[in-house]
Amino acid sequence: MLEVINLEVYYGGIAAVKGISFAVEKGEMVALIGANGAGKTSTLKALARMLPSAGSIRFCGEEIAAVPSHRLIGQGLGMVPEGRGVFARLSVAENLAMGAYSRRGDAQIDGDLARVYEMLPRLKERNKQLAGTLSGGEQQMLALGRALLGRPSFLLLDEPSMGLAPLMVQKVFETIQAVAASGVTILLVEQNAKLALETASRGYVMEGGRITLADSAANLLADPRVRQAYLGE
Amino acid sequence: MDTFLQQIFNGLTLGSIYALVALGYTMVYGIMGLVNFAHGEVVMIGALTALAVIKPLAAAGLPGPLAVLGGIAVAIPVAMLLGFCIERIAYRPLRNAPRLAPLITAIGVSIVLQQLAMIIWGRNYHSFPPLMPATVREFGGAQITDLQIIIVIVAGAMMVGLLLLVNVTRLGRAMRATAENPQIAGLMGVDANRIISLTFVIGSALAAVAGVMVAANYGIAHYNMGFILGLKAFTAAVLGGIGNLAGAMLGGILLGIIESLGAGYIGDLTGGFMGSDYQDVFAFFVLIVVLIFRPSGLMGEKVSERA
Ligand SMILES: Nc1ncnc2c1ncn2[C@@H]1O[C@H](COP(=O)(O)OP(=O)(O)OP(=O)(O)O)[C@@H](O)[C@H]1O
Numbered sequence: 139m140l141e142v143i144n145l146e147v148y149y150g151g152i153a154a155v156k157g158i159s160f161a162v163e164k165g166e167m168v169a170l171i172g173a174n175g176a177g178k179t180s181t182l183k184a185l186a187r188m189l190p191s192a193g194s195i196r197f198c199g200e201e202i203a204a205v206p207s208h209r210l211i212g213q214g215l216g217m218v219p220e221g222r223g224v225f226a227r228l229s230v231a232e233n234l235a236m237g238a239y240s241r242r243g244d245a246q247i248d249g250d251l252a253r254v255y256e257m258l259p260r261l262k263e264r265n266k267q268l269a270g271t272l273s274g275g276e277q278q279m280l281a282l283g284r285a286l287l288g289r290p291s292f293l294l295l296d297e298p299s300m301g302l303a304p305l306m307v308q309k310v311f312e313t314i315q316a317v318a319a320s321g322v323t324i325l326l327v328e329q330n331a332k333l334a335l336e337t338a339s340r341g342y343v344m345e346g347g348r349i350t351l352a353d354s355a356a357n358l359l360a361d362p363r364v365r366q367a368y369l370g371e
Numbered sequence: 372m373d374t375f376l377q378q379i380f381n382g383l384t385l386g387s388i389y390a391l392v393a394l395g396y397t398m399v400y401g402i403m404g405l406v407n408f409a410h411g412e413v414v415m416i417g418a419l420t421a422l423a424v425i426k427p428l429a430a431a432g433l434p435g436p437l438a439v440l441g442g443i444a445v446a447i448p449v450a451m452l453l454g455f456c457i458e459r460i461a462y463r464p465l466r467n468a469p470r471l472a473p474l475i476t477a478i479g480v481s482i483v484l485q486q487l488a489m490i491i492w493g494r495n496y497h498s499f500p501p502l503m504p505a506t507v508r509e510f511g512g513a514q515i516t517d518l519q520i521i522i523v524i525v526a527g528a529m530m531v532g533l534l535l536l537v538n539v540t541r542l543g544r545a546m547r548a549t550a551e552n553p554q555i556a557g558l559m560g561v562d563a564n565r566i567i568s569l570t571f572v573i574g575s576a577l578a579a580v581a582g583v584m585v586a587a588n589y590g591i592a593h594y595n596m597g598f599i600l601g602l603k604a605f606t607a608a609v610l611g612g613i614g615n616l617a618g619a620m621l622g623g624i625l626l627g628i629i630e631s632l633g634a635g636y637i638g639d640l641t642g643g644f645m646g647s648d649y650q651d652v653f654a655f656f657v658l659i660v661v662l663i664f665r666p667s668g669l670m671g672e673k674v675s676e677r678a
C-alpha cells in the first residue's frame with residue numbers, strides 16, 4: 139500500500155533522513171522505532187508532504203512525492219502529528235468537524251462522528267470545551283478521533299504515547315488497536331519500543347537517519363541489539 | 372449644542388469605518404502574521420472606482436442612493452481582485468522569507484498603487500456628489516445625519532456578517548484552523564493558499580465599502596487618502612489586539628470616538644493654540660500608548676507567537 143524508496147530529508151544542508159526504503163502492506167500495523175533525533179518525525183512529515191524530500195513515495199500505486207499535503211487525505215492518507223496538534227482555540231466538536239473537512243457533503247459523517255464519540259466518550263462529554271483546555275491524554279484522543287473522521291485507509295501516528303500517564307497510554311493503544319482491527323493500515327512511530335513492537339506486526343529500527351533493522355515485531359523484541367538499545371536491558 | 376454627544380455621534384461614524392478597514396488588517400495578520408500595509412490603498416482604489424461609476428450614473432439621472440449602490444457594486448469586485456493580486460504578487464513568493472521582506476514589498480505595493488491611482492484619477496481631490504440623504508436629525512442637543520446612520524448600520528451589519536462567517540460556517544472554521552496551524556489544517560484537507568487568498572479577498576471587500584463610506588462622509592476622495600486611513604485602521608487593529616476580530620471592531624469604534632472627542636475639545640484644552648486639524652495626532656498618540664503599555668491590545672492574547 140505504501141512503498142518508500144530512497145527517501146531523503148534535509149534541513150538546510152543537514153540530512154535528517156538519509157535514503158531509507160521500506161514498505162507497508164494493506165491491513166498491516168508497522169512500527170518505526172528509534173531514539174530521539176533518529177529521523178522518525180521527519181520521515182512521517184515527508185510522507186504527509188509537510189516537508190520537501192527526495193526519493194520516491196508510492197501510495198496505493200501512485201507516486202505522491204509531488205502531491206500537495208492537503209490533497210492526501212482525499213486519497214486516504216491521514217496523520218496524527220507529533221505533539222497532537224489539536225486546534226487549541228477551536229472546540230472539541232469543531233476540531234472533529236475539521237477532521238471531516240475533506241468529506242464535504244458526505245452523508246456518513248454523522249454516523250462516523252457518533253462512532254468516534256462512542257469509542258472516545260470523553261470527547262462527547264467535553265465537546266463544547268476548547269481543545270487547548272483538554273488534558274494531554276484527552277488531546278491525544280481528540281487528535282486520533284479527528285484523524286479518523288477523515289476516513290483514512292492509511293494512518294500515520296507520531297508518538298501517540300508521548301507525555302501520557304501509563305493508564306492513558308494503555309487507553310490510547312487500545313483505541314489504536316481497535317482502529318487497526320477496523321481495517322485501517324497503520325504506520326506507528328514510537329519511542330516506547332516495547333509497546334510499539336507488542337502492538338505492531340512488523341517493525342523498522344531507525345538510527346541516525348537510516349533504517350538499521352527490519353524484521354517481524356516478535357523477532358525485533360527478541361533481538362539483543364534492540365533489547366539493549368531500546369528496551370533498557 | 373452638546374459637544375460631547377455630537378462628538379460621540381461623529382466618532383461612532385468614523386469608528387465604524389475604521390473598524391471595517393481594521394478587520395482587513397487583523398484578518399490577514401491572524402492568518403499569516405503579516406501586516407498588509409497596502410490595505411489602505413485598497414480602500415482608496417475602492418473609493419475612486421466607486422466614484423468613477425457613481426458620477427455617470429447620477430448624471431444619467433439615477434436616484435442618488437441607487438447610483439451609490441451601483442458604484443459599490445463595481446468597487447467591491449474590483450477591490451477583491453486587487454486584494455487577490457496583491458497577495459499573489461507581493462506576498463506569496465515571500466511566504467518563507469524573513470519577516471522584513473514582505474513588509475518592504477507592502478510599502479512598495481502601496482507606492483505603486485498610489486502612483487497608479489494618480490495616473491488614472493489625477494492629483495486632484497474628487498468631490499463626492501451629495502447623493503445620499505443628508506436629512507439632519509436632532510438627538511439630545513446633537514445632530515446626526517441619515518448618512519451617518521446608514522454608515523453605522525451598514526458597517527454593523529457587515530461586521531455581524533463577518534463574525535457569523537468566521538465563527539459559524541465551515542469556511543470560517545477552516546480559516547480559524549489555518550490561522551492556528553496551517554500545516555495541520557492541511558492534513559485535514561484545507562488548502563492554506565486558498566484560505567489566505569479568501570482572507571485577502573474578504574478584507575478587500577470590506578475595504579471597498581469603507582472607502583465609499585469615507586468618501587461620502589467627508590465628501591471627497593483622492594489618490595493618497597488611503598495612507599493615513601490605513602495607518603489609523605492599523606492603529607485600531609493594534610488597539611483592539613491585532614489578530615482578533617472583535618478587537619478590531621472595538622478598536623475601530625474606540626479610536627473613532629477618541630479622535631472625535633479629541634478634535635472637539637483640543638481647541639478648548641489648549642486655549643485655541645491647537646485646532647481640530649490636529650485630529651490625526653490622537654490616533655498616533657493612541658498607537659504609541661498602546662505599544663508601550665499594552666502591546667497585545669485590549670482583547671489580544673498575551674502570546675502572539677505564530678504556531
Ligand atoms: N525544523 C528543523 N530544522 C533543523 N533540523 C531539524 C528540524 N527538525 C528536525 N531536525 C533534525 O533532524 C533530525 C531528526 O529529527 P526528527 O524530529 O525527525 O527525529 P525523531 O526521530 O522524530 O526524534 P524524536 O523521537 O525526538 O521525536 C534531528 O537531528 C533534528 O535535530
Ligand SMILES: [Mg+2]
Pocket residue numbers: 178179180220297
Ligand atoms: Mg519525533
